[in-house]
Structure formats: structure tokens, C-alpha cells
Amino acid sequence: MDVAEQTQAPTDPSTVDSQRVPTVIADDVHVIYRIHKGAAANTGATAALKRIVSRTSTPNIREVHAIKGVSFTAYQGEAIGLIGSNGSGKSSLLRTIAGLLPPARGAVYTLGQPSLLGVNAALLNDLSGERNVALGCLAMGMSPERVKRITPEIIEFSGINERGDFASLPMRTYSSGMGARLRFAIAAAKEHDVLLIDEALATGDRKFRVRSEQRVRELRANAGTVFLVSHSLSSIRDTCERTIWLEGGVLKMDGPTDEVCRAYEGR
Amino acid sequence: MANTAVANLDPRLTPAELAQRHGLKVANDRPPLREYTRQVWAYRHFITAYSRAKVTSSLSNTRLGQLWQVLTPITNAAVYYLIFGVILSQGRGIDNFIAYLCTGVFVFIFTQTAVANGTSAINANLGLIRALHFPRAALPITVTLVQLQQLLMSMVVLAAIVLLTGEPITLRWLLLAPILFLQTIFNIGLTMVMARFGSKVTDLKQIMPFVLRTWLYASGVLYPVSLLRDHLPDWAATLMEANPALIYIELARYALLESNRDNLVAAPMQLWGTALAWTLVVGIGGFVYFWRGEKEYGRG
Numbered sequence: 001m002d003v004a005e006q007t008q009a010p011t012d013p014s015t016v017d018s019q020r021v022p023t024v025i026a027d028d029v030h031v032i033y034r035i036h037k038g039a040a041a042n043t044g045a046t047a048a049l050k051r052i053v054s055r056t057s058t059p060n061i062r063e064v065h066a067i068k069g070v071s072f073t074a075y076q077g078e079a080i081g082l083i084g085s086n087g088s089g090k091s092s093l094l095r096t097i098a099g100l101l102p103p104a105r106g107a108v109y110t111l112g113q114p115s116l117l118g119v120n121a122a123l124l125n126d127l128s129g130e131r132n133v134a135l136g137c138l139a140m141g142m143s144p145e146r147v148k149r150i151t152p153e154i155i156e157f158s159g160i161n162e163r164g165d166f167a168s169l170p171m172r173t174y175s176s177g178m179g180a181r182l183r184f185a186i187a188a189a190k191e192h193d194v195l196l197i198d199e200a201l202a203t204g205d206r207k208f209r210v211r212s213e214q215r216v217r218e219l220r221a222n223a224g225t226v227f228l229v230s231h232s233l234s235s236i237r238d239t240c241e242r243t244i245w246l247e248g249g250v251l252k253m254d255g256p257t258d259e260v261c262r263a264y265e266g267r
Numbered sequence: 268m269a270n271t272a273v274a275n276l277d278p279r280l281t282p283a284e285l286a287q288r289h290g291l292k293v294a295n296d297r298p299p300l301r302e303y304t305r306q307v308w309a310y311r312h313f314i315t316a317y318s319r320a321k322v323t324s325s326l327s328n329t330r331l332g333q334l335w336q337v338l339t340p341i342t343n344a345a346v347y348y349l350i351f352g353v354i355l356s357q358g359r360g361i362d363n364f365i366a367y368l369c370t371g372v373f374v375f376i377f378t379q380t381a382v383a384n385g386t387s388a389i390n391a392n393l394g395l396i397r398a399l400h401f402p403r404a405a406l407p408i409t410v411t412l413v414q415l416q417q418l419l420m421s422m423v424v425l426a427a428i429v430l431l432t433g434e435p436i437t438l439r440w441l442l443l444a445p446i447l448f449l450q451t452i453f454n455i456g457l458t459m460v461m462a463r464f465g466s467k468v469t470d471l472k473q474i475m476p477f478v479l480r481t482w483l484y485a486s487g488v489l490y491p492v493s494l495l496r497d498h499l500p501d502w503a504a505t506l507m508e509a510n511p512a513l514i515y516i517e518l519a520r521y522a523l524l525e526s527n528r529d530n531l532v533a534a535p536m537q538l539w540g541t542a543l544a545w546t547l548v549v550g551i552g553g554f555v556y557f558w559r560g561e562k563e564y565g566r567g
Contacts, residue, residue, distance in 0.1 A: 027282035099294035108294040109286035126324035138313035
């Protein structure tokens with residue numbers, strides 16, 4: 001297959017292809033979450049014992065099929081919006097592209113290492129904001145010197161110090177908006193080949209939103225491709241020219257933002 | 268509905284071929300072992316910062332804070348001494364039973380807690396795993412390093428106990444450094460095995476306390492090791508004496524306790540050999556075993 005492809009390539013006049021470099025290819029991706037039924041309500045110890053003794057075939061594990069065979073190709077320089085109702089698999093798809101959630105079937109191919117800008121990136125709530133910044137940057141693979149240099153900038157950008165010195169307080173004392181702003185600021189401190197943004201722009205107050213949208217534009221200029229998950233169609237219209245609509249784990253529509261958004265609103 | 272997606276692809280190429288032509292990589296591919304080792308090394312700053320952070324945050328809700336790092340081993344030693352030294356008076360045949368007991372308890376707790384916490388190293392950090400990219404081996408290593416820090420505090424307490432019970436300071440105390448180094452590597456390996464195993468079998472966390480308590484009783488911590496030979500058939504005693512926890516404990520006693528020189532389970536050179544073997548086998552084996560599962564961590 002390899003050889004055949006290579007001999008074909010020079011004669012293949014697919015100029016479109018050579019100009020447009022794909023950065024993310026999803027090939028029939030399935031994501032399945034496995035949930036232990038032990039956590040469900042009506043299964044007491046006796047019920048569990050009964051199941052074991054009587055060897056009933058009731059599976060102990062329930063599967064949630066979050067993404068059912070999604071395929072698409074994203075190219076360099078594209079900004080792609082992901083829309084769909086709650087639980088339609090948007091965040092799961094982003095995590096799978098980022099390589100953080102292994103697909104059950106199918107494959108995701110990426111150029112470079114995609115980075116997920118999530119508002120729910122776990123940090124240590126008992127530690128001060130400052131230490132969380134350092135930890136987050138180290139976890140993204142920065143050198144300690146660079147972390148030291150960049151920490152004040154991140155705190156400044158997040159704006160958590162606008163109401164007094166919050167950076168030295170534990171993160172559990174932050175409001176949810178402040179925490180989300182700090183997480184976004186940490187993740188946005190690095191430049192990425194493929195950038196995946198999960199609802200990040202919806203957090204924080206208006207001032208922060210303007211600032212973060214500006215930052216995303218900067219990152220986009222340097223990044224190959226940007227994915228944006230959002231429930232706000234206006235923010236998708238502002239940043240993305242292409243949009244993918246997911247519904248119930250299935251790709252329902254993929255095309256220019258205007259078209260897809262209109263169909264989505266008119267559903 | 269699927270046709271819009273397919274329309275974006277060059278119809279002559281399958282996605283895999285298109286990916287290969289442009290040099291795209293599978294998103295969560297497992298790097299080769301050498302590359303993986305290099306990545307783990309490159310993340311050493313994250314690993315140390317994360318373990319320091321874990322230590323701080325684990326005690327940040329207590330009033331006495333970091334003081335508990337010292338108070339916990341003292342309390343532990345006091346409880347075990349009360350039960351096994353005073354009430355059951357197991358100490359017959361051991362000159363300095365309290366120091367003997369404390370050495371065993373502290374060295375064993377290092378391995379015990381690392382393994383117990385390592386079992387949930389993956390599952391307790393799913394949020395972090397699904398948010399950021401880093402070699403997952405950083406997590407079990409962190410678990411061990413957190414316990415190492417606790418152990419070093421315990422060793423300060425132990426040194427005080429050993430001196431107060433009348434043992435002399437000798438040059439052999441320096442041997443404690445290589446002993447604990449070997450044990451740390453052993454613990455990292457074992458933690459990695461447990462982390463991968465525990466990420467698959469979530470019930471393991473419920474079973475581990477019993478396994479670890481059995482291991483405690485089999486490691487000659489709470490009673491003289493000579494009891495093993497007295498009460499067990501020969502083959503079982505030999506098996507027990509190869510127990511890695513026992514080996515590390517006996518080495519630590521050899522280094523610290525002048526009064527216990529004649530009670531060792533084996534000659535010092537033999538202890539060193541066995542300890543080294545355990546360290547290499549479990550350390551390297553555990554790392555390779557963990558690496559082989561790298562793709563699966565974080566799966567729902």
C-alpha cells in the first residue's frame with residue numbers, strides 16, 4: 001500500500017491537497033465510557049451477592065457510547081467550531097483529539113502535539129494560585145527558568161490580583177470564575193500547533209472575555225489549527241469559519257459556520 | 268449526514284494514508300521505551316514540584332501543618348511499642364527492642380504507603396490525565412517521592428530514638444543512604460505495577476489494606492526475625508527471608524543498630540546482593556510494565 005501510494009503521488013495532480021496540509025484527521029472515532037454499576041442506586045450488598053451466586057449475566061459495567069464513529073479532516077490555518085447540545089460528545093471529542101482520552105475504535109492522527117485549553121484542567125485546590133501556575137507550566141513541559149519568568153505575566157493576565165493579593169491564597173478560596181480565569185491564563189501561556197479550546201471563552205466577566213478572545217486570536221495566528229467548543233453561537237461566528245455539529249455522538253453536519261449555525265438554530 | 272465529512276477527504280486516499288503522507292501521528296501513540304525514558308527525565312522538574320505540592324496540600328488543612336510529618340512517625344512508634352513491647356512483650360531476645368521495632372516500622376511504612384497510594388495513582392488523577400499531556404509515569408513516581416519525604420522525616424525521629432536508647436553513632440550509619448536509595452527505586456517500580464494494575468481493577472483498592480497488613484506480619488517488623496525460623500518449616504522460612512521488605516529492613520537495622528549485629532537474618536553481603544537484585548528486577552520491570560500500558564491510562 002505504501003509503495004503504490006508513493007509511485008502514484010508524483011502523477012497525482014491533487015494541488016488542493018498539497019496546498020492544504022491536514023493537521024487533524026479523525027477516522028471513524030468511537031469513544032466509550034465504562035461505568036461500574038456498583039455506583040448505581042438499587043444495588044445493595046445483598047443484590048451484588050445474589051448476582052454473583054446466581055451468576056446472572058447482568059453486566060456489572062454499563063457502557064456509555066459517547067462518540068459513535070466521527071470522521072473529519074482539519075487543515076492548517078482553520079478555526080473550527082464544535083456545537084451541539086449538552087452531552088452530545090463535544091468535550092469527549094476534544095479530549096480524544098488531544099490524545100488524552102483513548103478512542104475505543106478508530107484513530108485520530110495529528111500534526112504535532114495538540115493542546116487542550118480546558119476550564120476544568122485539574123489543579124491542586126489546596127495550593128496558592130502562584131504555585132498552581134508554576135505547576136501547570138511545568139506540566140506543559142516548560143523549563144523552571146521560563147516558568148519563573150512567565151509566572152507574573154500569567155497572574156497579571158488572569159487578573160485574579162485585581163481585588164487584592166489572591167495569587168498567594170489557596171485556590172479553594174477562589175470564586176469559580178476566578179479559578180477558570182487562572183486555568184485559562186495558564187494554558188494560554190504556551191503556543192500550540194493545534195489548539196483545542198473548551199468553553200474557555202464563556203468564563204469570566206466581560207473584560208476578561210475581551211482579553212481572552214484577543215489572546216486566542218494571537219494563539220491562532222501562530223497555531224496551525226484551532227478547535228473551539230462553545231454554546232455561544234456568536235463567539236463561534238466571530239472566531240470560526242468552519243463548524244461541526246455533533247448530536248448524540250454522531251456528526252450531524254460539517255461545513256461553513258453560517259450554514260451550520262442556521263441549521264442548528266432552526267432545528 | 269456522513270457525506271459532508273467524507274467530502275473533505277481526498278476520495279482516493281484513506282484517512283490513514285492521508286495521515287501518513289503528511290507525517291501525522293496517531294494522537295495517543297506510545298513512544299518507544301528509550302524516548303519515553305527521556306520524556307520522564309525531561310519532566311523531572313514537574314515531578315519534584317508536584318510531589319512537593321502534594322506534601323504541602325495534604326497537610327494544609329491541619330492546624331499543626333508540616334509538624335505532622337514528625338508527629339505521625341512518633342505516634343506510630345509509640346502505639347506499636349505499647350502493644351508489642353509492653354503489653355505483648357515480644358522483645359525477648361532483642362537487646363534494644365524499641366529501636367529494633369521503630370526501624371522496622373518506619374522502613375516498612377515507606378513501602379506500604381507508597382504501594383497503597385500507588386494503586387490509585389492513575390484513578391485519583393484522572394482529571395489531570397484528561398487535561399494535560401505528560402508521561403504518566405510521573406504519577407507513580409510522585410507517589411513514591413511524597414512518601415520518601417515522609418520517610419526522611421521519620422529517619423530524623425528514628426535517629427533520635429536510636430541514640431536515646433543507647434546505640435553509638437558509627438560510620439555504618441552512612442550506609443542508610445544507599446539502602447534507602449535502593450528501596451526508593453524498588454518502591455517506584457512496585458508503585459508503577461500497582462498503578463497500572465489498579466487502573467484496570469478498581470476493586471484492588473479495597474483489597475490492598477489486607478494484602479499490605481499480611482505483608483507487614485510477614486516482614487519481621489513487629490517481632491524478632493528469628494521467630495520465623497523457629498515456627499515455620501524450612502522452605503517457608505527461606506521464602507519469607509527473601510521478602511524484599513524484610514531485606515531492606517534488615518539492612519537498615521544492620522546500619523543503625525550496633526546491639527543487633529548478631530541477630531541479622533543473613534550475612535550483610537548476602538543482604539546487599541538480594542536487595543540489589545530486588546531493586547533491579549522490580550525497578551526496571553515495573554517501569555517497562557507501566558510503559559506498555561501508557562496508551563490506556565485515562566480511558567473512561
